[in-house]
Amino acid sequence: KEDLIPRFATHQIGVSGLVIREDTGQVLAVQDRNSQFDLWKFPGGLSNLEEDIGDTATREVFEETGIKSEFQSVLAMRQQHKQPGAFGRSDIFIICRLRPLTFDIRPCSREIKACQWMEIEDVQRRSHFSAFMRRVTGLALYGVRHGFQDLDIQYEEMESVYKGLRYKLYHRPLPPHTPTHRLGQHQLQT
Amino acid sequence: KEDLIPRFATHQIGVSGLVIREDTGQVLAVQDRNSQFDLWKFPGGLSNLEEDIGDTATREVFEETGIKSEFQSVLAMRQQHKQPGAFGRSDIFIICRLRPLTFDIRPCSREIKACQWMEIEDVQRRSHFSAFMRRVTGLALYGVRHGFQDLDIQYEEMESVYKGLRYKLYHRPLPPHTPTHRLGQHQLQT
Numbered sequence: 001k002e003d004l005i006p007r008f009a010t011h012q013i014g015v016s017g018l019v020i021r022e023d024t025g026q027v028l029a030v031q032d033r034n035s036q037f038d039l040w041k042f043p044g045g046l047s048n049l050e051e052d053i054g055d056t057a058t059r060e061v062f063e064e065t066g067i068k069s070e071f072q073s074v075l076a077m078r079q080q081h082k083q084p085g086a087f088g089r090s091d092i093f094i095i096c097r098l099r100p101l102t103f104d105i106r107p108c109s110r111e112i113k114a115c116q117w118m119e120i121e122d123v124q125r126r127s128h129f130s131a132f133m134r135r136v137t138g139l140a141l142y143g144v145r146h147g148f149q150d151l152d153i154q155y156e157e158m159e160s161v162y163k164g165l166r167y168k169l170y171h172r173p174l175p176p177h178t179p180t181h182r183l184g185q186h187q188l189q190t
Numbered sequence: 191k192e193d194l195i196p197r198f199a200t201h202q203i204g205v206s207g208l209v210i211r212e213d214t215g216q217v218l219a220v221q222d223r224n225s226q227f228d229l230w231k232f233p234g235g236l237s238n239l240e241e242d243i244g245d246t247a248t249r250e251v252f253e254e255t256g257i258k259s260e261f262q263s264v265l266a267m268r269q270q271h272k273q274p275g276a277f278g279r280s281d282i283f284i285i286c287r288l289r290p291l292t293f294d295i296r297p298c299s300r301e302i303k304a305c306q307w308m309e310i311e312d313v314q315r316r317s318h319f320s321a322f323m324r325r326v327t328g329l330a331l332y333g334v335r336h337g338f339q340d341l342d343i344q345y346e347e348m349e350s351v352y353k354g355l356r357y358k359l360y361h362r363p364l365p366p367h368t369p370t371h372r373l374g375q376h377q378l379q380t
Contacts (some may be wrong), residue, residue, distance in 0.1 A: 007348050009199035009279040010239050037351055050271040050280055074353050076361035077267070077343075081240040083352055089199040090240055092282060093281050095361075130351050135359065148362050151362045153267075153343065160270060161227055169325065170283075172341045172362075175194035 006036040016044030019069050019100050020140050027140055028100070028119040030064055033113040040118075040128050042095075042136070052168060054155075057096035062165065065115050066106030068100035071150035074170050075139050078132065082168040095136050097148065204283040206234030207247040209259050209290050210330050216234050216307040217330055220254055220291070223303040230308075230318050231284075232326070242358060244345075247286035255305050256296030259288035263342035264360055268322065285326050287338065310334065 019028035019042075028038045043064040047056040054071030061069050076095040083091050107115040123129055123137040143151055155170040191230055209218035209232075219230045233254040237246040244261030251259050266285040273281050297305040313327040333341055345360040 001367050009202050010202045010237060011203050013280075013380065021227050039351070047200060047280075052271075053269055062311065074267075076359060077264075078357050078359045079243055080350060080355065080357035083350070083355060089201075090237075092201070092203065131348055132351075132357075132359065135348070135361075138364065139361060148212070152364070156325075158321055158325070160271055160273070161229070161322075165270065165272060167268050167322075169268045169322065170268060171266035171325075171329060172343070 009089070011090045011092050013047040013053070013056075014044060014091060015047055015053050015056040015060065016042045016060040016093065016095050016136075017069065017098045018042050018075060018095055018136060018140055019061055019067060019098045019145065020056075021100060021103075021117065022144055024117070025120050025141075025144050027121065027123065027137065028061070028067060028105075029116060029118045030107070030112050031114040033111055037130075038128060039130055039133070040114075040123070040126070041130075041133055043112075043115075049056060053094050054096055057094075057098060059079055061098060064108050064112050066102075066104065066108075068101040070101055072097040072099050073148065073154050073158055075151055075153070095139075097143070097152065199279070201280045201282050203237040203243070203246075204234060204281060205237055205243050205246040205250065206232045206283065206285050206326075207251040207259065208232050208265060208285055208326060208330055209251055209257060209288045210334065211290060211293075211307065212334055214307070215310050215331075215334050217310055217313065217327065218251070218255060218257060218295075219306060219308045219313065220297070220302050221304040223301055228318060229320055229323070230304075230313070230316070230322060231320075233302075233305075243284050244286055247284075247288060251288060254298050254302050256292075256294065256298075258291040262287040262289050262290055262339075263338065263344050264339055265343070266326055285329075287330075287333070287342065354378045 030043050031040055043061045045060040058069050061067055074094055075097050078093040080091045105115050120137055120141045139151055153170050154173050155168040157166055158169050160167055220233050221230055233251045235250040248259050253259055264284055265287050268283040271280045295305050310327055310331045329341055343360050344363050345358040347356050348359050350357055
């Protein structure tokens with residue numbers, strides 16, 4: 001099969017941190033200093049080599065806004081091709097739901113023009129958000145109102161068939177009492 | 191921000207097709223001819239440049255097994271680093287749920303040693319499946335028994351802020367009557 005395999009990495013992985021204050025119904029929004037678009041967005045950036053998705057999210061949020069946060073789940077994933085700035089590669093962009101651990105914003109003056117806690121309803125009403133950001137904020141609004149149990153994509157760390165390697169597997173949680181789940185747990189120990 | 195951006199694509203994207211016969215409770219399983227492990231797996235392979243996830247899944251399933259299928263949803267995603275054969279890059283591996291459109295197996299003799307429709311419960315019992323494959327099959331078993339509405343990660347095609355580009359956004363579906371969703375739809379038209 002060797003001849004059929006692309007001989008290079010085909011994608012960059014971007015990660016955005018949707019930091020949600022469930023107590024106030026606010027999310028952490030930023031404006032990039034150097035973007036060609038005058039849009040608000042959520043803090044985020046490209047994954048470094050060998051960096052887990054959730055670690056990219058919390059790192060970028062801290063670098064851009066000074067807010068410390070904790071990874072909760074993956075909420076959405078976007079695949080886009082031919083996008084400018086992706087060096088001819090395709091782009092996978094992942095939205096992580098984060099819980100804030102601190103609340104005082106200290107934006108990175110080099111990267112960030114503006115940063116604030118913003119009412120989710122305001123995001124939905126404002127024009128300076130892309131359809132993508134409005135949709136993602138819609139997920140946040142649903143979650144704040146009804147809980148995130150219908151939306152969360154959670155992970156479990158598992159052992160690879162390659163000795164010594166571990167990976168993170170993200171999927172929807174199965175109810176803990178399903179026979180399926182028990183089988184899976186049992187087999188993991190054998 | 192230029193100096194902070196990794197100057198190359200960091201990930202390869204692999205896709206596996208979980209082809210489920212909901213009428214019989216079977217999934218399509220294969221054994222690779224050239225694998226170092228004597229494990230059964232689900233057909234799949236690496237995405238080509240600019241190929242959508244679902245297209246990779248149906249293409250690889252057809253190439254390896256001769257089965258035509260239709261993309262239904264994303265069920266799971268794995269992120270793994272340092273894995274052999276990934277050329278020093280990290281690996282994102284995505285499991286797609288596919289509905290079979292044909293049923294007669296015609297395996298690719300160059301790549302595939304064995305291929306069959308297998309009872310999901312058999313997969314759970316056999317030893318020649320990795321923990322990863324058992325877990326993923328657990329999702330299939332739950333779905334066949336209870337429906338996939340709790341598990342499916344679905345996509346919508348949306349317009350990029352880059353003129354002329356479109357992308358696919360994958361997330362859990364929101365109930366169509368939520369105010370959130372109506373807002374999102376409305377905003378898309380403005």
